[in-house]
Amino acid sequence: MESAYSEVRDAFKMMLFMKNRDWIPRSKLLAPSGAAQHIHRTAIVDQICAPTAPKLTLVRAPAGFGKSTLMLQCQARFREMSVATAWLTLDRSDNDASRLLLGLEAATATIVNDDDIGHYSENDPTVGGMASQIVSRLSGYNAPFALFLDDMETVQEPGVLGLLREIIDYLPPKGRFIIGSRNLPDLHLGRMRARGHLLEIDPPRLRFTLEETSEYFISRRNVDLGQENLSLLQNKTEGWVAAIWLASIALERNKNPSEFVTRLSGAERSIAHYLAEEILAHQPPHIRQFLLRTSVLRQLEPALCSALMPGADSERILHELETADVMLTPVGSSGDGYRYHSLFADFLKSELARELPNELAHLHSAASAWYEMQDRPIPAIDHALEGGNIADAVRLMSIHCAGLVAQGRMRLLTRWFSALPTEVLKQHPELQLIHMWAVCFTHGAYQAMDLLAQSGLKTSTSPEIMAHVRALEPCLLAIMDRYEEAHDIGLKNLELRSGVVPFADDVLSNATAHITSVIGNHIRARQLIDRVRRSQADNASEFNRMYSEASDGFIDLQEAKLRQATARFRIAVTATHGSYVPTNGNAWAGVPYAVALYDSGQVDQAAHLLQVYAPLARDVGLPDLIILSYVTLSRIAFLRGDIDQVLHFLTELEYLGHKNRLPRVVCSARLERSRVFLLQGHREAAREELDRAEDDEVWERVRRLRYLANDLDYLALGRMRLQLHAGALDEAALQLAAAAKHARSESRYRRALKLELMYGAALFGAGDTASGLAALANALRAASPEGFIRLVLDEGDIMRAPIHALTATLQSGVLPRDEAVFVSYVQRLAQALGPVPPASAPSDKVQSAILLEPLTRKEMHVLQLLAEGYSNSAMAEKLFVSDSTIRTHLRNINTKLDAQNRTHAVATARRLNIIS
Numbered sequence: 001m002e003s004a005y006s007e008v009r010d011a012f013k014m015m016l017f018m019k020n021r022d023w024i025p026r027s028k029l030l031a032p033s034g035a036a037q038h039i040h041r042t043a044i045v046d047q048i049c050a051p052t053a054p055k056l057t058l059v060r061a062p063a064g065f066g067k068s069t070l071m072l073q074c075q076a077r078f079r080e081m082s083v084a085t086a087w088l089t090l091d092r093s094d095n096d097a098s099r100l101l102l103g104l105e106a107a108t109a110t111i112v113n114d115d116d117i118g119h120y121s122e123n124d125p126t127v128g129g130m131a132s133q134i135v136s137r138l139s140g141y142n143a144p145f146a147l148f149l150d151d152m153e154t155v156q157e158p159g160v161l162g163l164l165r166e167i168i169d170y171l172p173p174k175g176r177f178i179i180g181s182r183n184l185p186d187l188h189l190g191r192m193r194a195r196g197h198l199l200e201i202d203p204p205r206l207r208f209t210l211e212e213t214s215e216y217f218i219s220r221r222n223v224d225l226g227q228e229n230l231s232l233l234q235n236k237t238e239g240w241v242a243a244i245w246l247a248s249i250a251l252e253r254n255k256n257p258s259e260f261v262t263r264l265s266g267a268e269r270s271i272a273h274y275l276a277e278e279i280l281a282h283q284p285p286h287i288r289q290f291l292l293r294t295s296v297l298r299q300l301e302p303a304l305c306s307a308l309m310p311g312a313d314s315e316r317i318l319h320e321l322e323t324a325d326v327m328l329t330p331v332g333s334s335g336d337g338y339r340y341h342s343l344f345a346d347f348l349k350s351e352l353a354r355e356l357p358n359e360l361a362h363l364h365s366a367a368s369a370w371y372e373m374q375d376r377p378i379p380a381i382d383h384a385l386e387g388g389n390i391a392d393a394v395r396l397m398s399i400h401c402a403g404l405v406a407q408g409r410m411r412l413l414t415r416w417f418s419a420l421p422t423e424v425l426k427q428h429p430e431l432q433l434i435h436m437w438a439v440c441f442t443h444g445a446y447q448a449m450d451l452l453a454q455s456g457l458k459t460s461t462s463p464e465i466m467a468h469v470r471a472l473e474p475c476l477l478a479i480m481d482r483y484e485e486a487h488d489i490g491l492k493n494l495e496l497r498s499g500v501v502p503f504a505d506d507v508l509s510n511a512t513a514h515i516t517s518v519i520g521n522h523i524r525a526r527q528l529i530d531r532v533r534r535s536q537a538d539n540a541s542e543f544n545r546m547y548s549e550a551s552d553g554f555i556d557l558q559e560a561k562l563r564q565a566t567a568r569f570r571i572a573v574t575a576t577h578g579s580y581v582p583t584n585g586n587a588w589a590g591v592p593y594a595v596a597l598y599d600s601g602q603v604d605q606a607a608h609l610l611q612v613y614a615p616l617a618r619d620v621g622l623p624d625l626i627i628l629s630y631v632t633l634s635r636i637a638f639l640r641g642d643i644d645q646v647l648h649f650l651t652e653l654e655y656l657g658h659k660n661r662l663p664r665v666v667c668s669a670r671l672e673r674s675r676v677f678l679l680q681g682h683r684e685a686a687r688e689e690l691d692r693a694e695d696d697e698v699w700e701r702v703r704r705l706r707y708l709a710n711d712l713d714y715l716a717l718g719r720m721r722l723q724l725h726a727g728a729l730d731e732a733a734l735q736l737a738a739a740a741k742h743a744r745s746e747s748r749y750r751r752a753l754k755l756e757l758m759y760g761a762a763l764f765g766a767g768d769t770a771s772g773l774a775a776l777a778n779a780l781r782a783a784s785p786e787g788f789i790r791l792v793l794d795e796g797d798i799m800r801a802p803i804h805a806l807t808a809t810l811q812s813g814v815l816p817r818d819e820a821v822f823v824s825y826v827q828r829l830a831q832a833l834g835p836v837p838p839a840s841a842p843s844d845k846v847q848s849a850i851l852l853e854p855l856t857r858k859e860m861h862v863l864q865l866l867a868e869g870y871s872n873s874a875m876a877e878k879l880f881v882s883d884s885t886i887r888t889h890l891r892n893i894n895t896k897l898d899a900q901n902r903t904h905a906v907a908t909a910r911r912l913n914i915i916s
Contacts, residue, residue: 028088028089028090028091028103029087029088029089029103029106029107030087030331031071031072031075031087031089031148032068032072032089032329032330032331032339038066038069038073038220039208039212039215039216039220040073041066041070041073044070044201044205044206045070045073045074045077047199047201048070048074048178048199048201049074049077049078049081051144053176053199054192054197054198054199055168055171055175055176055177055197056168056176056177056179056187056192056197056198056199057176057177057178057179057198057199057200057201058179058181058184058185058189058198058199058200058201059071059178059179059180059181059201059206060180060181060182060183060184060200060201060202060203061182061201061202061203061206062182062203063182063242064240064241064242064243064245064341065203065206065207065240065241065242066206066241066242067150067180067181067206068150068180069241070201070206071148071150071180074146074148074178075087075146075148078146081144083143083144083145083146084110084111084112084113084143084144084145084146085111085145085146085147085148086106086107086108086110086111086145086146086147086148087107087148087150088103088104088106088107088147088148088149088150089150089151089331090103090149090150090151090152090154091151091154091298092154092415093378093412094154094155094160095154095155095156095157095160095411095412096157096160096409096410096411096412097131097157097159097160097163097615097616098130098409099409099412100155100160100163100164101131101134101163102130104130104134104147104167105130105133105134107147108134108137108138108147109137111137111138111141111145111147112137112138112140112141112145131163131167131612132590132608132609132612134167135167135170135608135611135612136608138167138170138171138172138175139170139172139608140172141172141175142172142174143174144174144175144176145174145175145176146175146176146177146178147175147176147177147178148178148179148180149177149178149179149180150179150180151180151181152179152180152181153181153182153183153185155185157411158186158615159615159616159618159619160411160615161185161186161187162614162615162618163612163615164187165186165187165188166610166611166612166614166615167611168187169611170607170608170611191644191645191648194877195877196877206241207238207239207240207241208234208239208240208241208244209239210230210231210234212239213230213233213234213237213239213244214230216244216248217230217248217251220248221248221251221252223248223251223252223257225251225257225261226257226258229257229258229261232261232262233247233261236261242341246279247260247261249279250279279344280347280348280351286312287317287320287321289309290305290309290312290314290317291321291348292348292351292352292355292356293308293309293352293356293359293363294308294309295340295345295348295349295351295352296308296349296352296360296363296367296383296386297367298339298379299331299337299338299339300318300328300337300338300339300340301337302314302315302318303370304367304370304371305317305318307366307367307369307370308363308366308367318338321338322338328340328341329341360387361387361388361389362387363387364383364386364387364388364389365383365384365387365389365392367383367387368380368381368382368383368384368387368389368392368396371383372396377396377399377400378412380396381393381396381397381400381416384396385416385419385420390420390421390424393416393419393420394420394424394428394431397416397431398428398430398431401413401416401431401434402430402434405434405437405438410437410438410441410442411442413434413435413438414435414439414442414443417431417434417435417438417439426455429455429457429460429462429465430464430465432451432455432457433457433465433468433469433472435451436448436451436452436455436472437472439451440475440476440479440621441619441620441621442619444621444660445476445477445479445480445621446480446661448472448476449476449477449480452469452472452473457469463498463500463501464500464501466496466498467498467500467501467504467508468501468504470493470496470497470504470508471493471504471505471507471508471511473486473489473490473493474486474487474489474490474493474508474511474512474515475507475511477489478514478515478518478622479620479621479622479623480661480662481623481662481664483515483518483519484519486511486515487512487515487516487518487519490508490511490512490515490516491512491516493508493512494508494509494512494528502535503544505535506532506535506544507543507544507547509528509529509531509532510528510529510532510544510547510548510551511547512528513525513526513528513529513532513548513551514547514551514554516528517551517554517555517706518705518706518707519705519706520704520705520706520746522555522559522706522747525551525555526552526555529548529551529552532544532547533545533548545572546572546573546588547572547588549568549569549571549572549589550568550569550588550589550592552568553565553566553568553569553572553589553592553596554592554708556568557592557595557596557599557708557711557750558706558708558711558748558749558750558751559747559748559749559750560749560750560752560753560782560783560786560788561786562596562599562600562750562786562787562788563785563786563787565592565596566593566596566597566600569589569592569593569596570593572588572589572593573589573590573593587613587616587617587619587620587622587625588620588622588625590609590612590613590616590617591610591613591614591617591625591628591629592628592708593609594606594609594610594613594629594632595628595632597609598632598635598636598790599788599789599790599791600787600788600789600790601787601789601790601793601832603636603639603790606632606636607636610629610632610633610636613629614629614630614633617629618656621660623657623660623662623664623665623707623709624707624708624709625709626653626656626657626660626662626665627653627664627665627668627669627709627710628708628709630649630650630652630653630656630669631649631650631653631668631672631709631713633649634646634649634650634653634672634676635790637649638676638679638869640871640874641869641870641871641872641873641874641875642870642871642874643676643680643865643868643869643870643874644874644878646676647673647676650669650672650673650676651669653665653668653669653672654666654669654670657669663695663697663698664698664701664702664707664709664710666695667693667695667698667699667715668709668710668713670689670690670692670693671689671690671693671713671714671715671718672713673689674686674687674689674690674693674718674722675713675718675721677689678721678722678725678796679796679869680867680868680869681868681906681910681915683722683725683726686722686725687722690715690718690719690722693715693718694715699714699715699716702714702715706748711748711750711751712750712751712754712791716735716739717739717754717755720732720735720736720739720755720758721758721795723735724758724761724762724765724798725798727765729762729763729765729766730762730766732758732762733759733762733763733766736755736756736758736759736762737759739755740752740755740756740759743755750791753779753782753783753788753791754791756775756778756779756782757776757779757780757783757791757792757795757799758795758798759775759779760772760773760774760775760776760777760778760779760802761776761795761798761799761802763775764776764801764802764805765798765801765802769805772802773802773805773806773809776802776803776806777806780792780806780822780825780826780829781819781822783825784819784821784822784825784826785821789828789829789832792829793829793832793833799829799833800833800834800836801836803826803829803830803833804830804833804835804836806826806830807826807827807830810823810826834901834903835901835903837900837901837903837904837906837907837908854896855893855896855914856892858879858889859889859892859893859896860914860915861879862875862879862886862889862890862893863893863905863906863914863915864915865878865879866890866893866902866905866906867906867909867910867915872886872887872890890902890905893905897909897912
């Protein structure tokens, strides 16, 4: 009863959703109907639906292995268990993040029983906002649920896969993803497999056994082949479910089963074609024509089929085909939508091309016209292009592409433009510009710049065209990290504004403002930002409002105004409803917002945002967004004890720098890797990584320019940090003092705070306790009102002793205690840093323990991982043991080293040269 109620409820909710999103195919949101003839795969379903099963199940096999059928059976089992479920069938269009997230939003709303489905319209949602909402809903749902994604092989875009990967990573404990795919999706399966988070159902598991094949033929199809023929058929099909199904249909009409089985070929594709021919040959002429002509459709709707087959009773024919089980699959519970089995569809299309080649263009044209009348432009354009109707495709694209750019549908647009002849595109300058925006955010700014140079649009006499060209030029140069050139061109283009396209003019002003702030002229940058704000009264543009607030926030953050910057980023993140993606407003605001939250110590919230925005930042290609995303993710992973993930993020960051020809990104990855090595106590490795980060041109530009990503992370600071950890404290103090003074003279107050904190630690470590604590207190008094946390804590052990000493001094009343907020702030930092290990030399008891009871080989390994920052759970995963085993090893280590805690154990082991 509950299961039936759930199905009715889900169907009703989907109907409400589709009322507001009728441009999303119904087949994407509703599971296909199950056939009564299917064999129930009880053993596999038991394994997938077990309460202890991992959070991701991948059902992977070629077409025709019963993946969807198995997933349907799992969905039914989950419903019997009162587990909430949702289904989403993927297709090529889901290579756009916004498209995928729309489907996931509907599925998520069904799972959490949220009646507010359809809150967004087609033009409303931002990619970042929707993804964040999906993650929030799933994270806040405490009951068990299972989300099914079918046809995963159609999604291949790295950015989209990365976004999905992050959503899966942050599933709540009772959440499950069941994915059906023909191939191995790039979801970091190796890492999930090693952690026990992945259940794989592969082709060998999906193949029918001889017993299942026998049951299918006898119990479901009422065909008795006899044991010999059955065994022969099993051997030839190798348990391939589609071939067995097709064979059963053909055998129902064959008078000589033995001859039929003997004639079967063993190749899977030849089996599919042979059996499809057997089916097609038995159809009446009018049904055969219907099958061939409608094979061009991805979804079969009666009215659409009638547009391709005028005069045909399409609804009746579809019902007859379903009843006859002729490779037709109903989609949804309403019964008015179908699709052909993929193998059958491929065969039909090949037959159509062979028999009626001149009909292809006409059929696609008819489908395109029908979709256009239904106000469904995306499939209309798809069919126009597939049918070679370039004129109609261009006409429709001219109408709808600007709106699709506003939605961020860059992958879709790139696919369309790749199908247009170059000569045709040259006749439509407005489409050429859209093409450049799309290419920029799918294949990179370099290709987009080449297209702009080859287009000749820079010399256009059209004021409208030139308004967009002038906005495009500085944006592309900034993405390529060529800020000096972008600055010159941006200022020149500002003088040439015509006012005919206010939106483009505001984009130009915002872009130039950001570029000017990087050059170092914050006053001029804010003047440009305020100009855009004033224009919003007449030219309301949510994108430009977002752009202005985020750019102003960049400046606030570098000026150490953390609270004001956070407020601006929060406004910017929520400002856009339909982001104009040329600079991708979502990532542009979302990444710095995550960084600001991280700076204030809100690590979990920052991680939550970055799982949404990091993949988008990578696609945007802006160096600062890429660096900030990956460095912050690596630091969060370090805090969680996942060192393997830390190194993965930094390796990927370095790779992206090489791939996108961004040497600053490469150097920043190596610089951060050096910091990680220092925190692990590997000073020589840190020094080597700093040497690899040497690039005079890069760091000279970092010195001159105000890059947000390198405000706190640059080579000279890395060298001073190494001196601190290596014990060269006097020299480090001199350099830090000079660097802090220079940073303040340039109004780089956030950088100055970092340097002053390190300066205080250096003086304290060198023995000048009073001066060190005074310098440290001054810096912390400036940091306290803004709530800086990670600015201090990210320096690790070198801050522990001086912060605790300052806390003790404040508590003793030596320094003024009239600021309760400041005292509480310092105490919070001390607590987060952990206790200071005893500084005395190892006792005789310790030396004796080492001699009488040395550490075991496994304990040595645990101790080394402990020193490198691994958490208990991370060590357990790496060593393939349980958490309780790790705790036992740690107790033994503490006993043998006479250590009071983890920190003390590591410090003692290093004094004894047990670990490096």
